[in-house]
Amino acid sequence: MSLQSWGMYPTVENEVIKFSSEAELKEKLGTADELIANGNGRSYGDSALADTLVHTKPYDYFLDFDEVTGILDVQAGVLLSEILEGVVKRGWFLKVTPGTKLITVGGAIASDIHGKNHHIEGCFSECVEEFTLMLADGEVVSVKKGEELFLATCGGMGLTGVILTAKLSLKKINSQFINQTTIKTKNLKETFAAFEEYKHLPYSVAWIDCLAKDENIGKSLLMAGEFADDGDLRYKPKSKLNIPFNFPSFALNTLSVKAFNWLYYWKSQDGVSKQRVHFDSFFYPLDSIRNWNRIYGKNGFTQYQFILPKESSFDGLERILEKISQSGKGSFLAVLKLYGKKNENYLSFPIEGYSLALDFKIEKGLFELLDELDAIVVECGGRIYLTKDVRVSKETFEQGYEKIETFRKFRKENKMDEKFNSIQSKRLGL
Amino acid sequence: MSYVLIVGAKSDIAKETARVYAKNGYSLYLAARNVTDLEEFKTDLEVRSSVKVELVELDITACEIHKEIYEGLKEKPFGVIVVSGYMTEQHKAEKEWSESLNTINVNYTGAVSLLNIVANDFEEEKRGFIVGVSSVAGDRGRKTNYIYGSAKAAFSAYLSGLRNRLFESGVSVLTVKPGFVNTKMTEGLDLPEKLTAEPNEVAQDIFTAQQAGKNTLYTKWIWRYIMLIITTIPEFIFKKLSI
Numbered sequence: 078m079s080l081q082s083w084g085m086y087p088t089v090e091n092e093v094i095k096f097s098s099e100a101e102l103k104e105k106l107g108t109a110d111e112l113i114a115n116g117n118g119r120s121y122g123d124s125a126l127a128d129t130l131v132h133t134k135p136y137d138y139f140l141d142f143d144e145v146t147g148i149l150d151v152q153a154g155v156l157l158s159e160i161l162e163g164v165v166k167r168g169w170f171l172k173v174t175p176g177t178k179l180i181t182v183g184g185a186i187a188s189d190i191h192g193k194n195h196h197i198e199g200c201f202s203e204c205v206e207e208f209t210l211m212l213a214d215g216e217v218v219s220v221k222k223g224e225e226l227f228l229a230t231c232g233g234m235g236l237t238g239v240i241l242t243a244k245l246s247l248k249k250i251n252s253q254f255i256n257q258t259t260i261k262t263k264n265l266k267e268t269f270a271a272f273e274e275y276k277h278l279p280y281s282v283a284w285i286d287c288l289a290k291d292e293n294i295g296k297s298l299l300m301a302g303e304f305a306d307d308g309d310l311r312y313k314p315k316s317k318l319n320i321p322f323n324f325p326s327f328a329l330n331t332l333s334v335k336a337f338n339w340l341y342y343w344k345s346q347d348g349v350s351k352q353r354v355h356f357d358s359f360f361y362p363l364d365s366i367r368n369w370n371r372i373y374g375k376n377g378f379t380q381y382q383f384i385l386p387k388e389s390s391f392d393g394l395e396r397i398l399e400k401i402s403q404s405g406k407g408s409f410l411a412v413l414k415l416y417g418k419k420n421e422n423y424l425s426f427p428i429e430g431y432s433l434a435l436d437f438k439i440e441k442g443l444f445e446l447l448d449e450l451d452a453i454v455v456e457c458g459g460r461i462y463l464t465k466d467v468r469v470s471k472e473t474f475e476q477g478y479e480k481i482e483t484f485r486k487f488r489k490e491n492k493m494d495e496k497f498n499s500i501q502s503k504r505l506g507l
Numbered sequence: 508m509s510y511v512l513i514v515g516a517k518s519d520i521a522k523e524t525a526r527v528y529a530k531n532g533y534s535l536y537l538a539a540r541n542v543t544d545l546e547e548f549k550t551d552l553e554v555r556s557s558v559k560v561e562l563v564e565l566d567i568t569a570c571e572i573h574k575e576i577y578e579g580l581k582e583k584p585f586g587v588i589v590v591s592g593y594m595t596e597q598h599k600a601e602k603e604w605s606e607s608l609n610t611i612n613v614n615y616t617g618a619v620s621l622l623n624i625v626a627n628d629f630e631e632e633k634r635g636f637i638v639g640v641s642s643v644a645g646d647r648g649r650k651t652n653y654i655y656g657s658a659k660a661a662f663s664a665y666l667s668g669l670r671n672r673l674f675e676s677g678v679s680v681l682t683v684k685p686g687f688v689n690t691k692m693t694e695g696l697d698l699p700e701k702l703t704a705e706p707n708e709v710a711q712d713i714f715t716a717q718q719a720g721k722n723t724l725y726t727k728w729i730w731r732y733i734m735l736i737i738t739t740i741p742e743f744i745f746k747k748l749s750i
Contacts, residue, residue: 138547139554162530163555 086377103215116181122467123500153183172204189232196417202231213496232425252305265295384432385459393457408435515591523710567617614658686730
């Protein structure tokens with residue numbers, strides 16, 4: 078059975094290596110040619126695809142949890158959802174979580190993922206105390222914060238080795254609920270102002286209506302929140318809906334997108350409203366629908382996510398949103414977020430500024446549109462998120478990541494470039 | 508919280524089942540041969556779910572010591588789940604009697620020996636549940652795996668009788684019939700994706716069905732209908748088929 082990525086594009090045949098011990102992986106690594114680690118297949122594009130994959134998800138033991146310090150030691154295949162199932166009841170939560178909990182710890186490190194609290198807590202690597210990594214020759218090393226291998230591996234897309242275990246620092250919570258404030262904005266200016274106004278709250282994100290035109294460009298629902306303090310920790314994950322087959326590709330036409338945006342836009346009646354919501358629906362709204370990626374049809378989809386420096390964010394976003402609105406290829410999801418300071422890792426995506434993420438069904442003319450958007454991103458000094466990407470050009474990518482040469486040199490010196498490669502790393506010469 | 512005894516605890520289905528029961532607050536006895544191999548898994552369960560986990564050395568084919576082992580458990584289990592199974596290649600079992608005998612002993616004889624003891628205990632206590640993992644292969648003998656299939660057929664019939672007997676005592680008996688499952692046992696086989704379940708899906712199905720007091724569980728659910736078709740094909744046609 079071949080493994081695919083979340084975008085279901087491209088579809089490739091691959092050989093899948095499984096392992097249950099370091100020794101077994103070392104042996105299999107030795108006989109394999111080139112490969113890349115694949116966790117739960119939630120990266121959207123080709124970053125975890127290759128002819129040979131190391132499937133790390135079955136390597137999923139919990140090793141230790143110190144309830145005094147909140148340090149959790151797990152194997153890299155453990156899903157974030159499994160961590161939450163284990164620790165929420167005991168009053169702990171992930172310091173950093175993305176918009177899905179169905180990713181592995183190894184994947185979270187390799188993508189150096191971030192979440193709604195990036196402006197406060199930074200990337201996932203902030204909560205990684207140390208991890209173990211199998212290098213190209215099969216040697217297992219323990220890597221601590223600040224080391225070169227740490228900087229290269231966090232955000233390094235699995236291109237430095239296979240992450241085996243990690244010690245994560247968790248945070249204390251006293252409720253499974255979030256006190257949420259929803260702010261309705263009419264345009265991009267108001268949206269930006271709302272982000273600034275609410276940035277003292279740990280979590281914030283905006284759903285943006287991509288089909289809005291002219292003076293309404295950037296109209297959004299901004300949701301900001303923080304954990305409640307009511308002592309309710311009786312966490313019981315709900316069962317999931319399933320989308321059992323690929324939707325026919327006409328299902329996602331402009332009309333359905335409009336309907337979806339409408340629904341979200343009218344959710345809050347006044348300008349500002351307050352809700353108490355469960356963390357699952359606050360952080361992971363789409364996880365309740367298993368296989369939601371099938372809604373885009375069998376040709377698959379891609380998520381276009383870029384970030385612009387703060388000073389050029391407003392102009393850049395206005396231009397990009399206008400282009401998207403004109404194209405009529407508006408996406409189901411458009412998520413806007415204000416980010417905090419960038420970290421030292423070589424390839425981590427976040428920089429201080431605004432990021433926008435949109436889904437596009439794969440269709441004729443799409444990549445041309447995205448190339449046009451790329452040009453604006455580059456002009457504004459922004460960059461593209463590798464975890465979502467399936468098509469960016471080498472030139473565009475390189476202009477966004479100033480530490481790419483350091484990363485390439487490090488890979489070469491350690492012969493990592495001879496063993497660990499994905500379709501993406503080949504495409505971009507990572 | 509009450510204990511659940513999982514027999515044949517090293518298999519992928521058993522391990523995922525253990526996780527589901529632990530997640531729902533049950534303490535566990537994990538029984539298998541060379542059970543010390545499960546030390547790391549024991550830690551995994553304890554760290555994940557803060558439940559008690561005990562390892563129990565048990566050879567399902569060593570029937571003569573089943574009673575001693577069961578009575579040695581420091582607290583009687585509330586439920587017993589028999590997952591132990593042995594599947595060899597059909598042609599190997601046809602040629603080597605030891606392979607056939609082992610298939611019968613692991614899948615049937617040993618399970619009967621152990622469950623007889625459990626059933627007597629549960630019947631007396633008038634409580635508890637029993638889950639037996641059989642197979643769709645037991646629903647009809649086919650030339651490609653009828654030795655394994657016939658042992659599972661016997662096990663299914665045993666569970667059916669046991670359910671009938673224990674009904675009055677309020678003890679539930681669930682027969683689980685998995686179709687294709689993506690496990691170590693089937694590694695290397697080219698299984699059709701849509702008909703193949705992941706071990707964690709099977710485990711969740713088992714838990715849900717057991718808690719609901721169901722009698723027979725096909726997993727994935729579609730296998731109920733596939734097997735309905737397969738069992739209704741007239742024998743004079745069936746004998747000519749290669750499926």
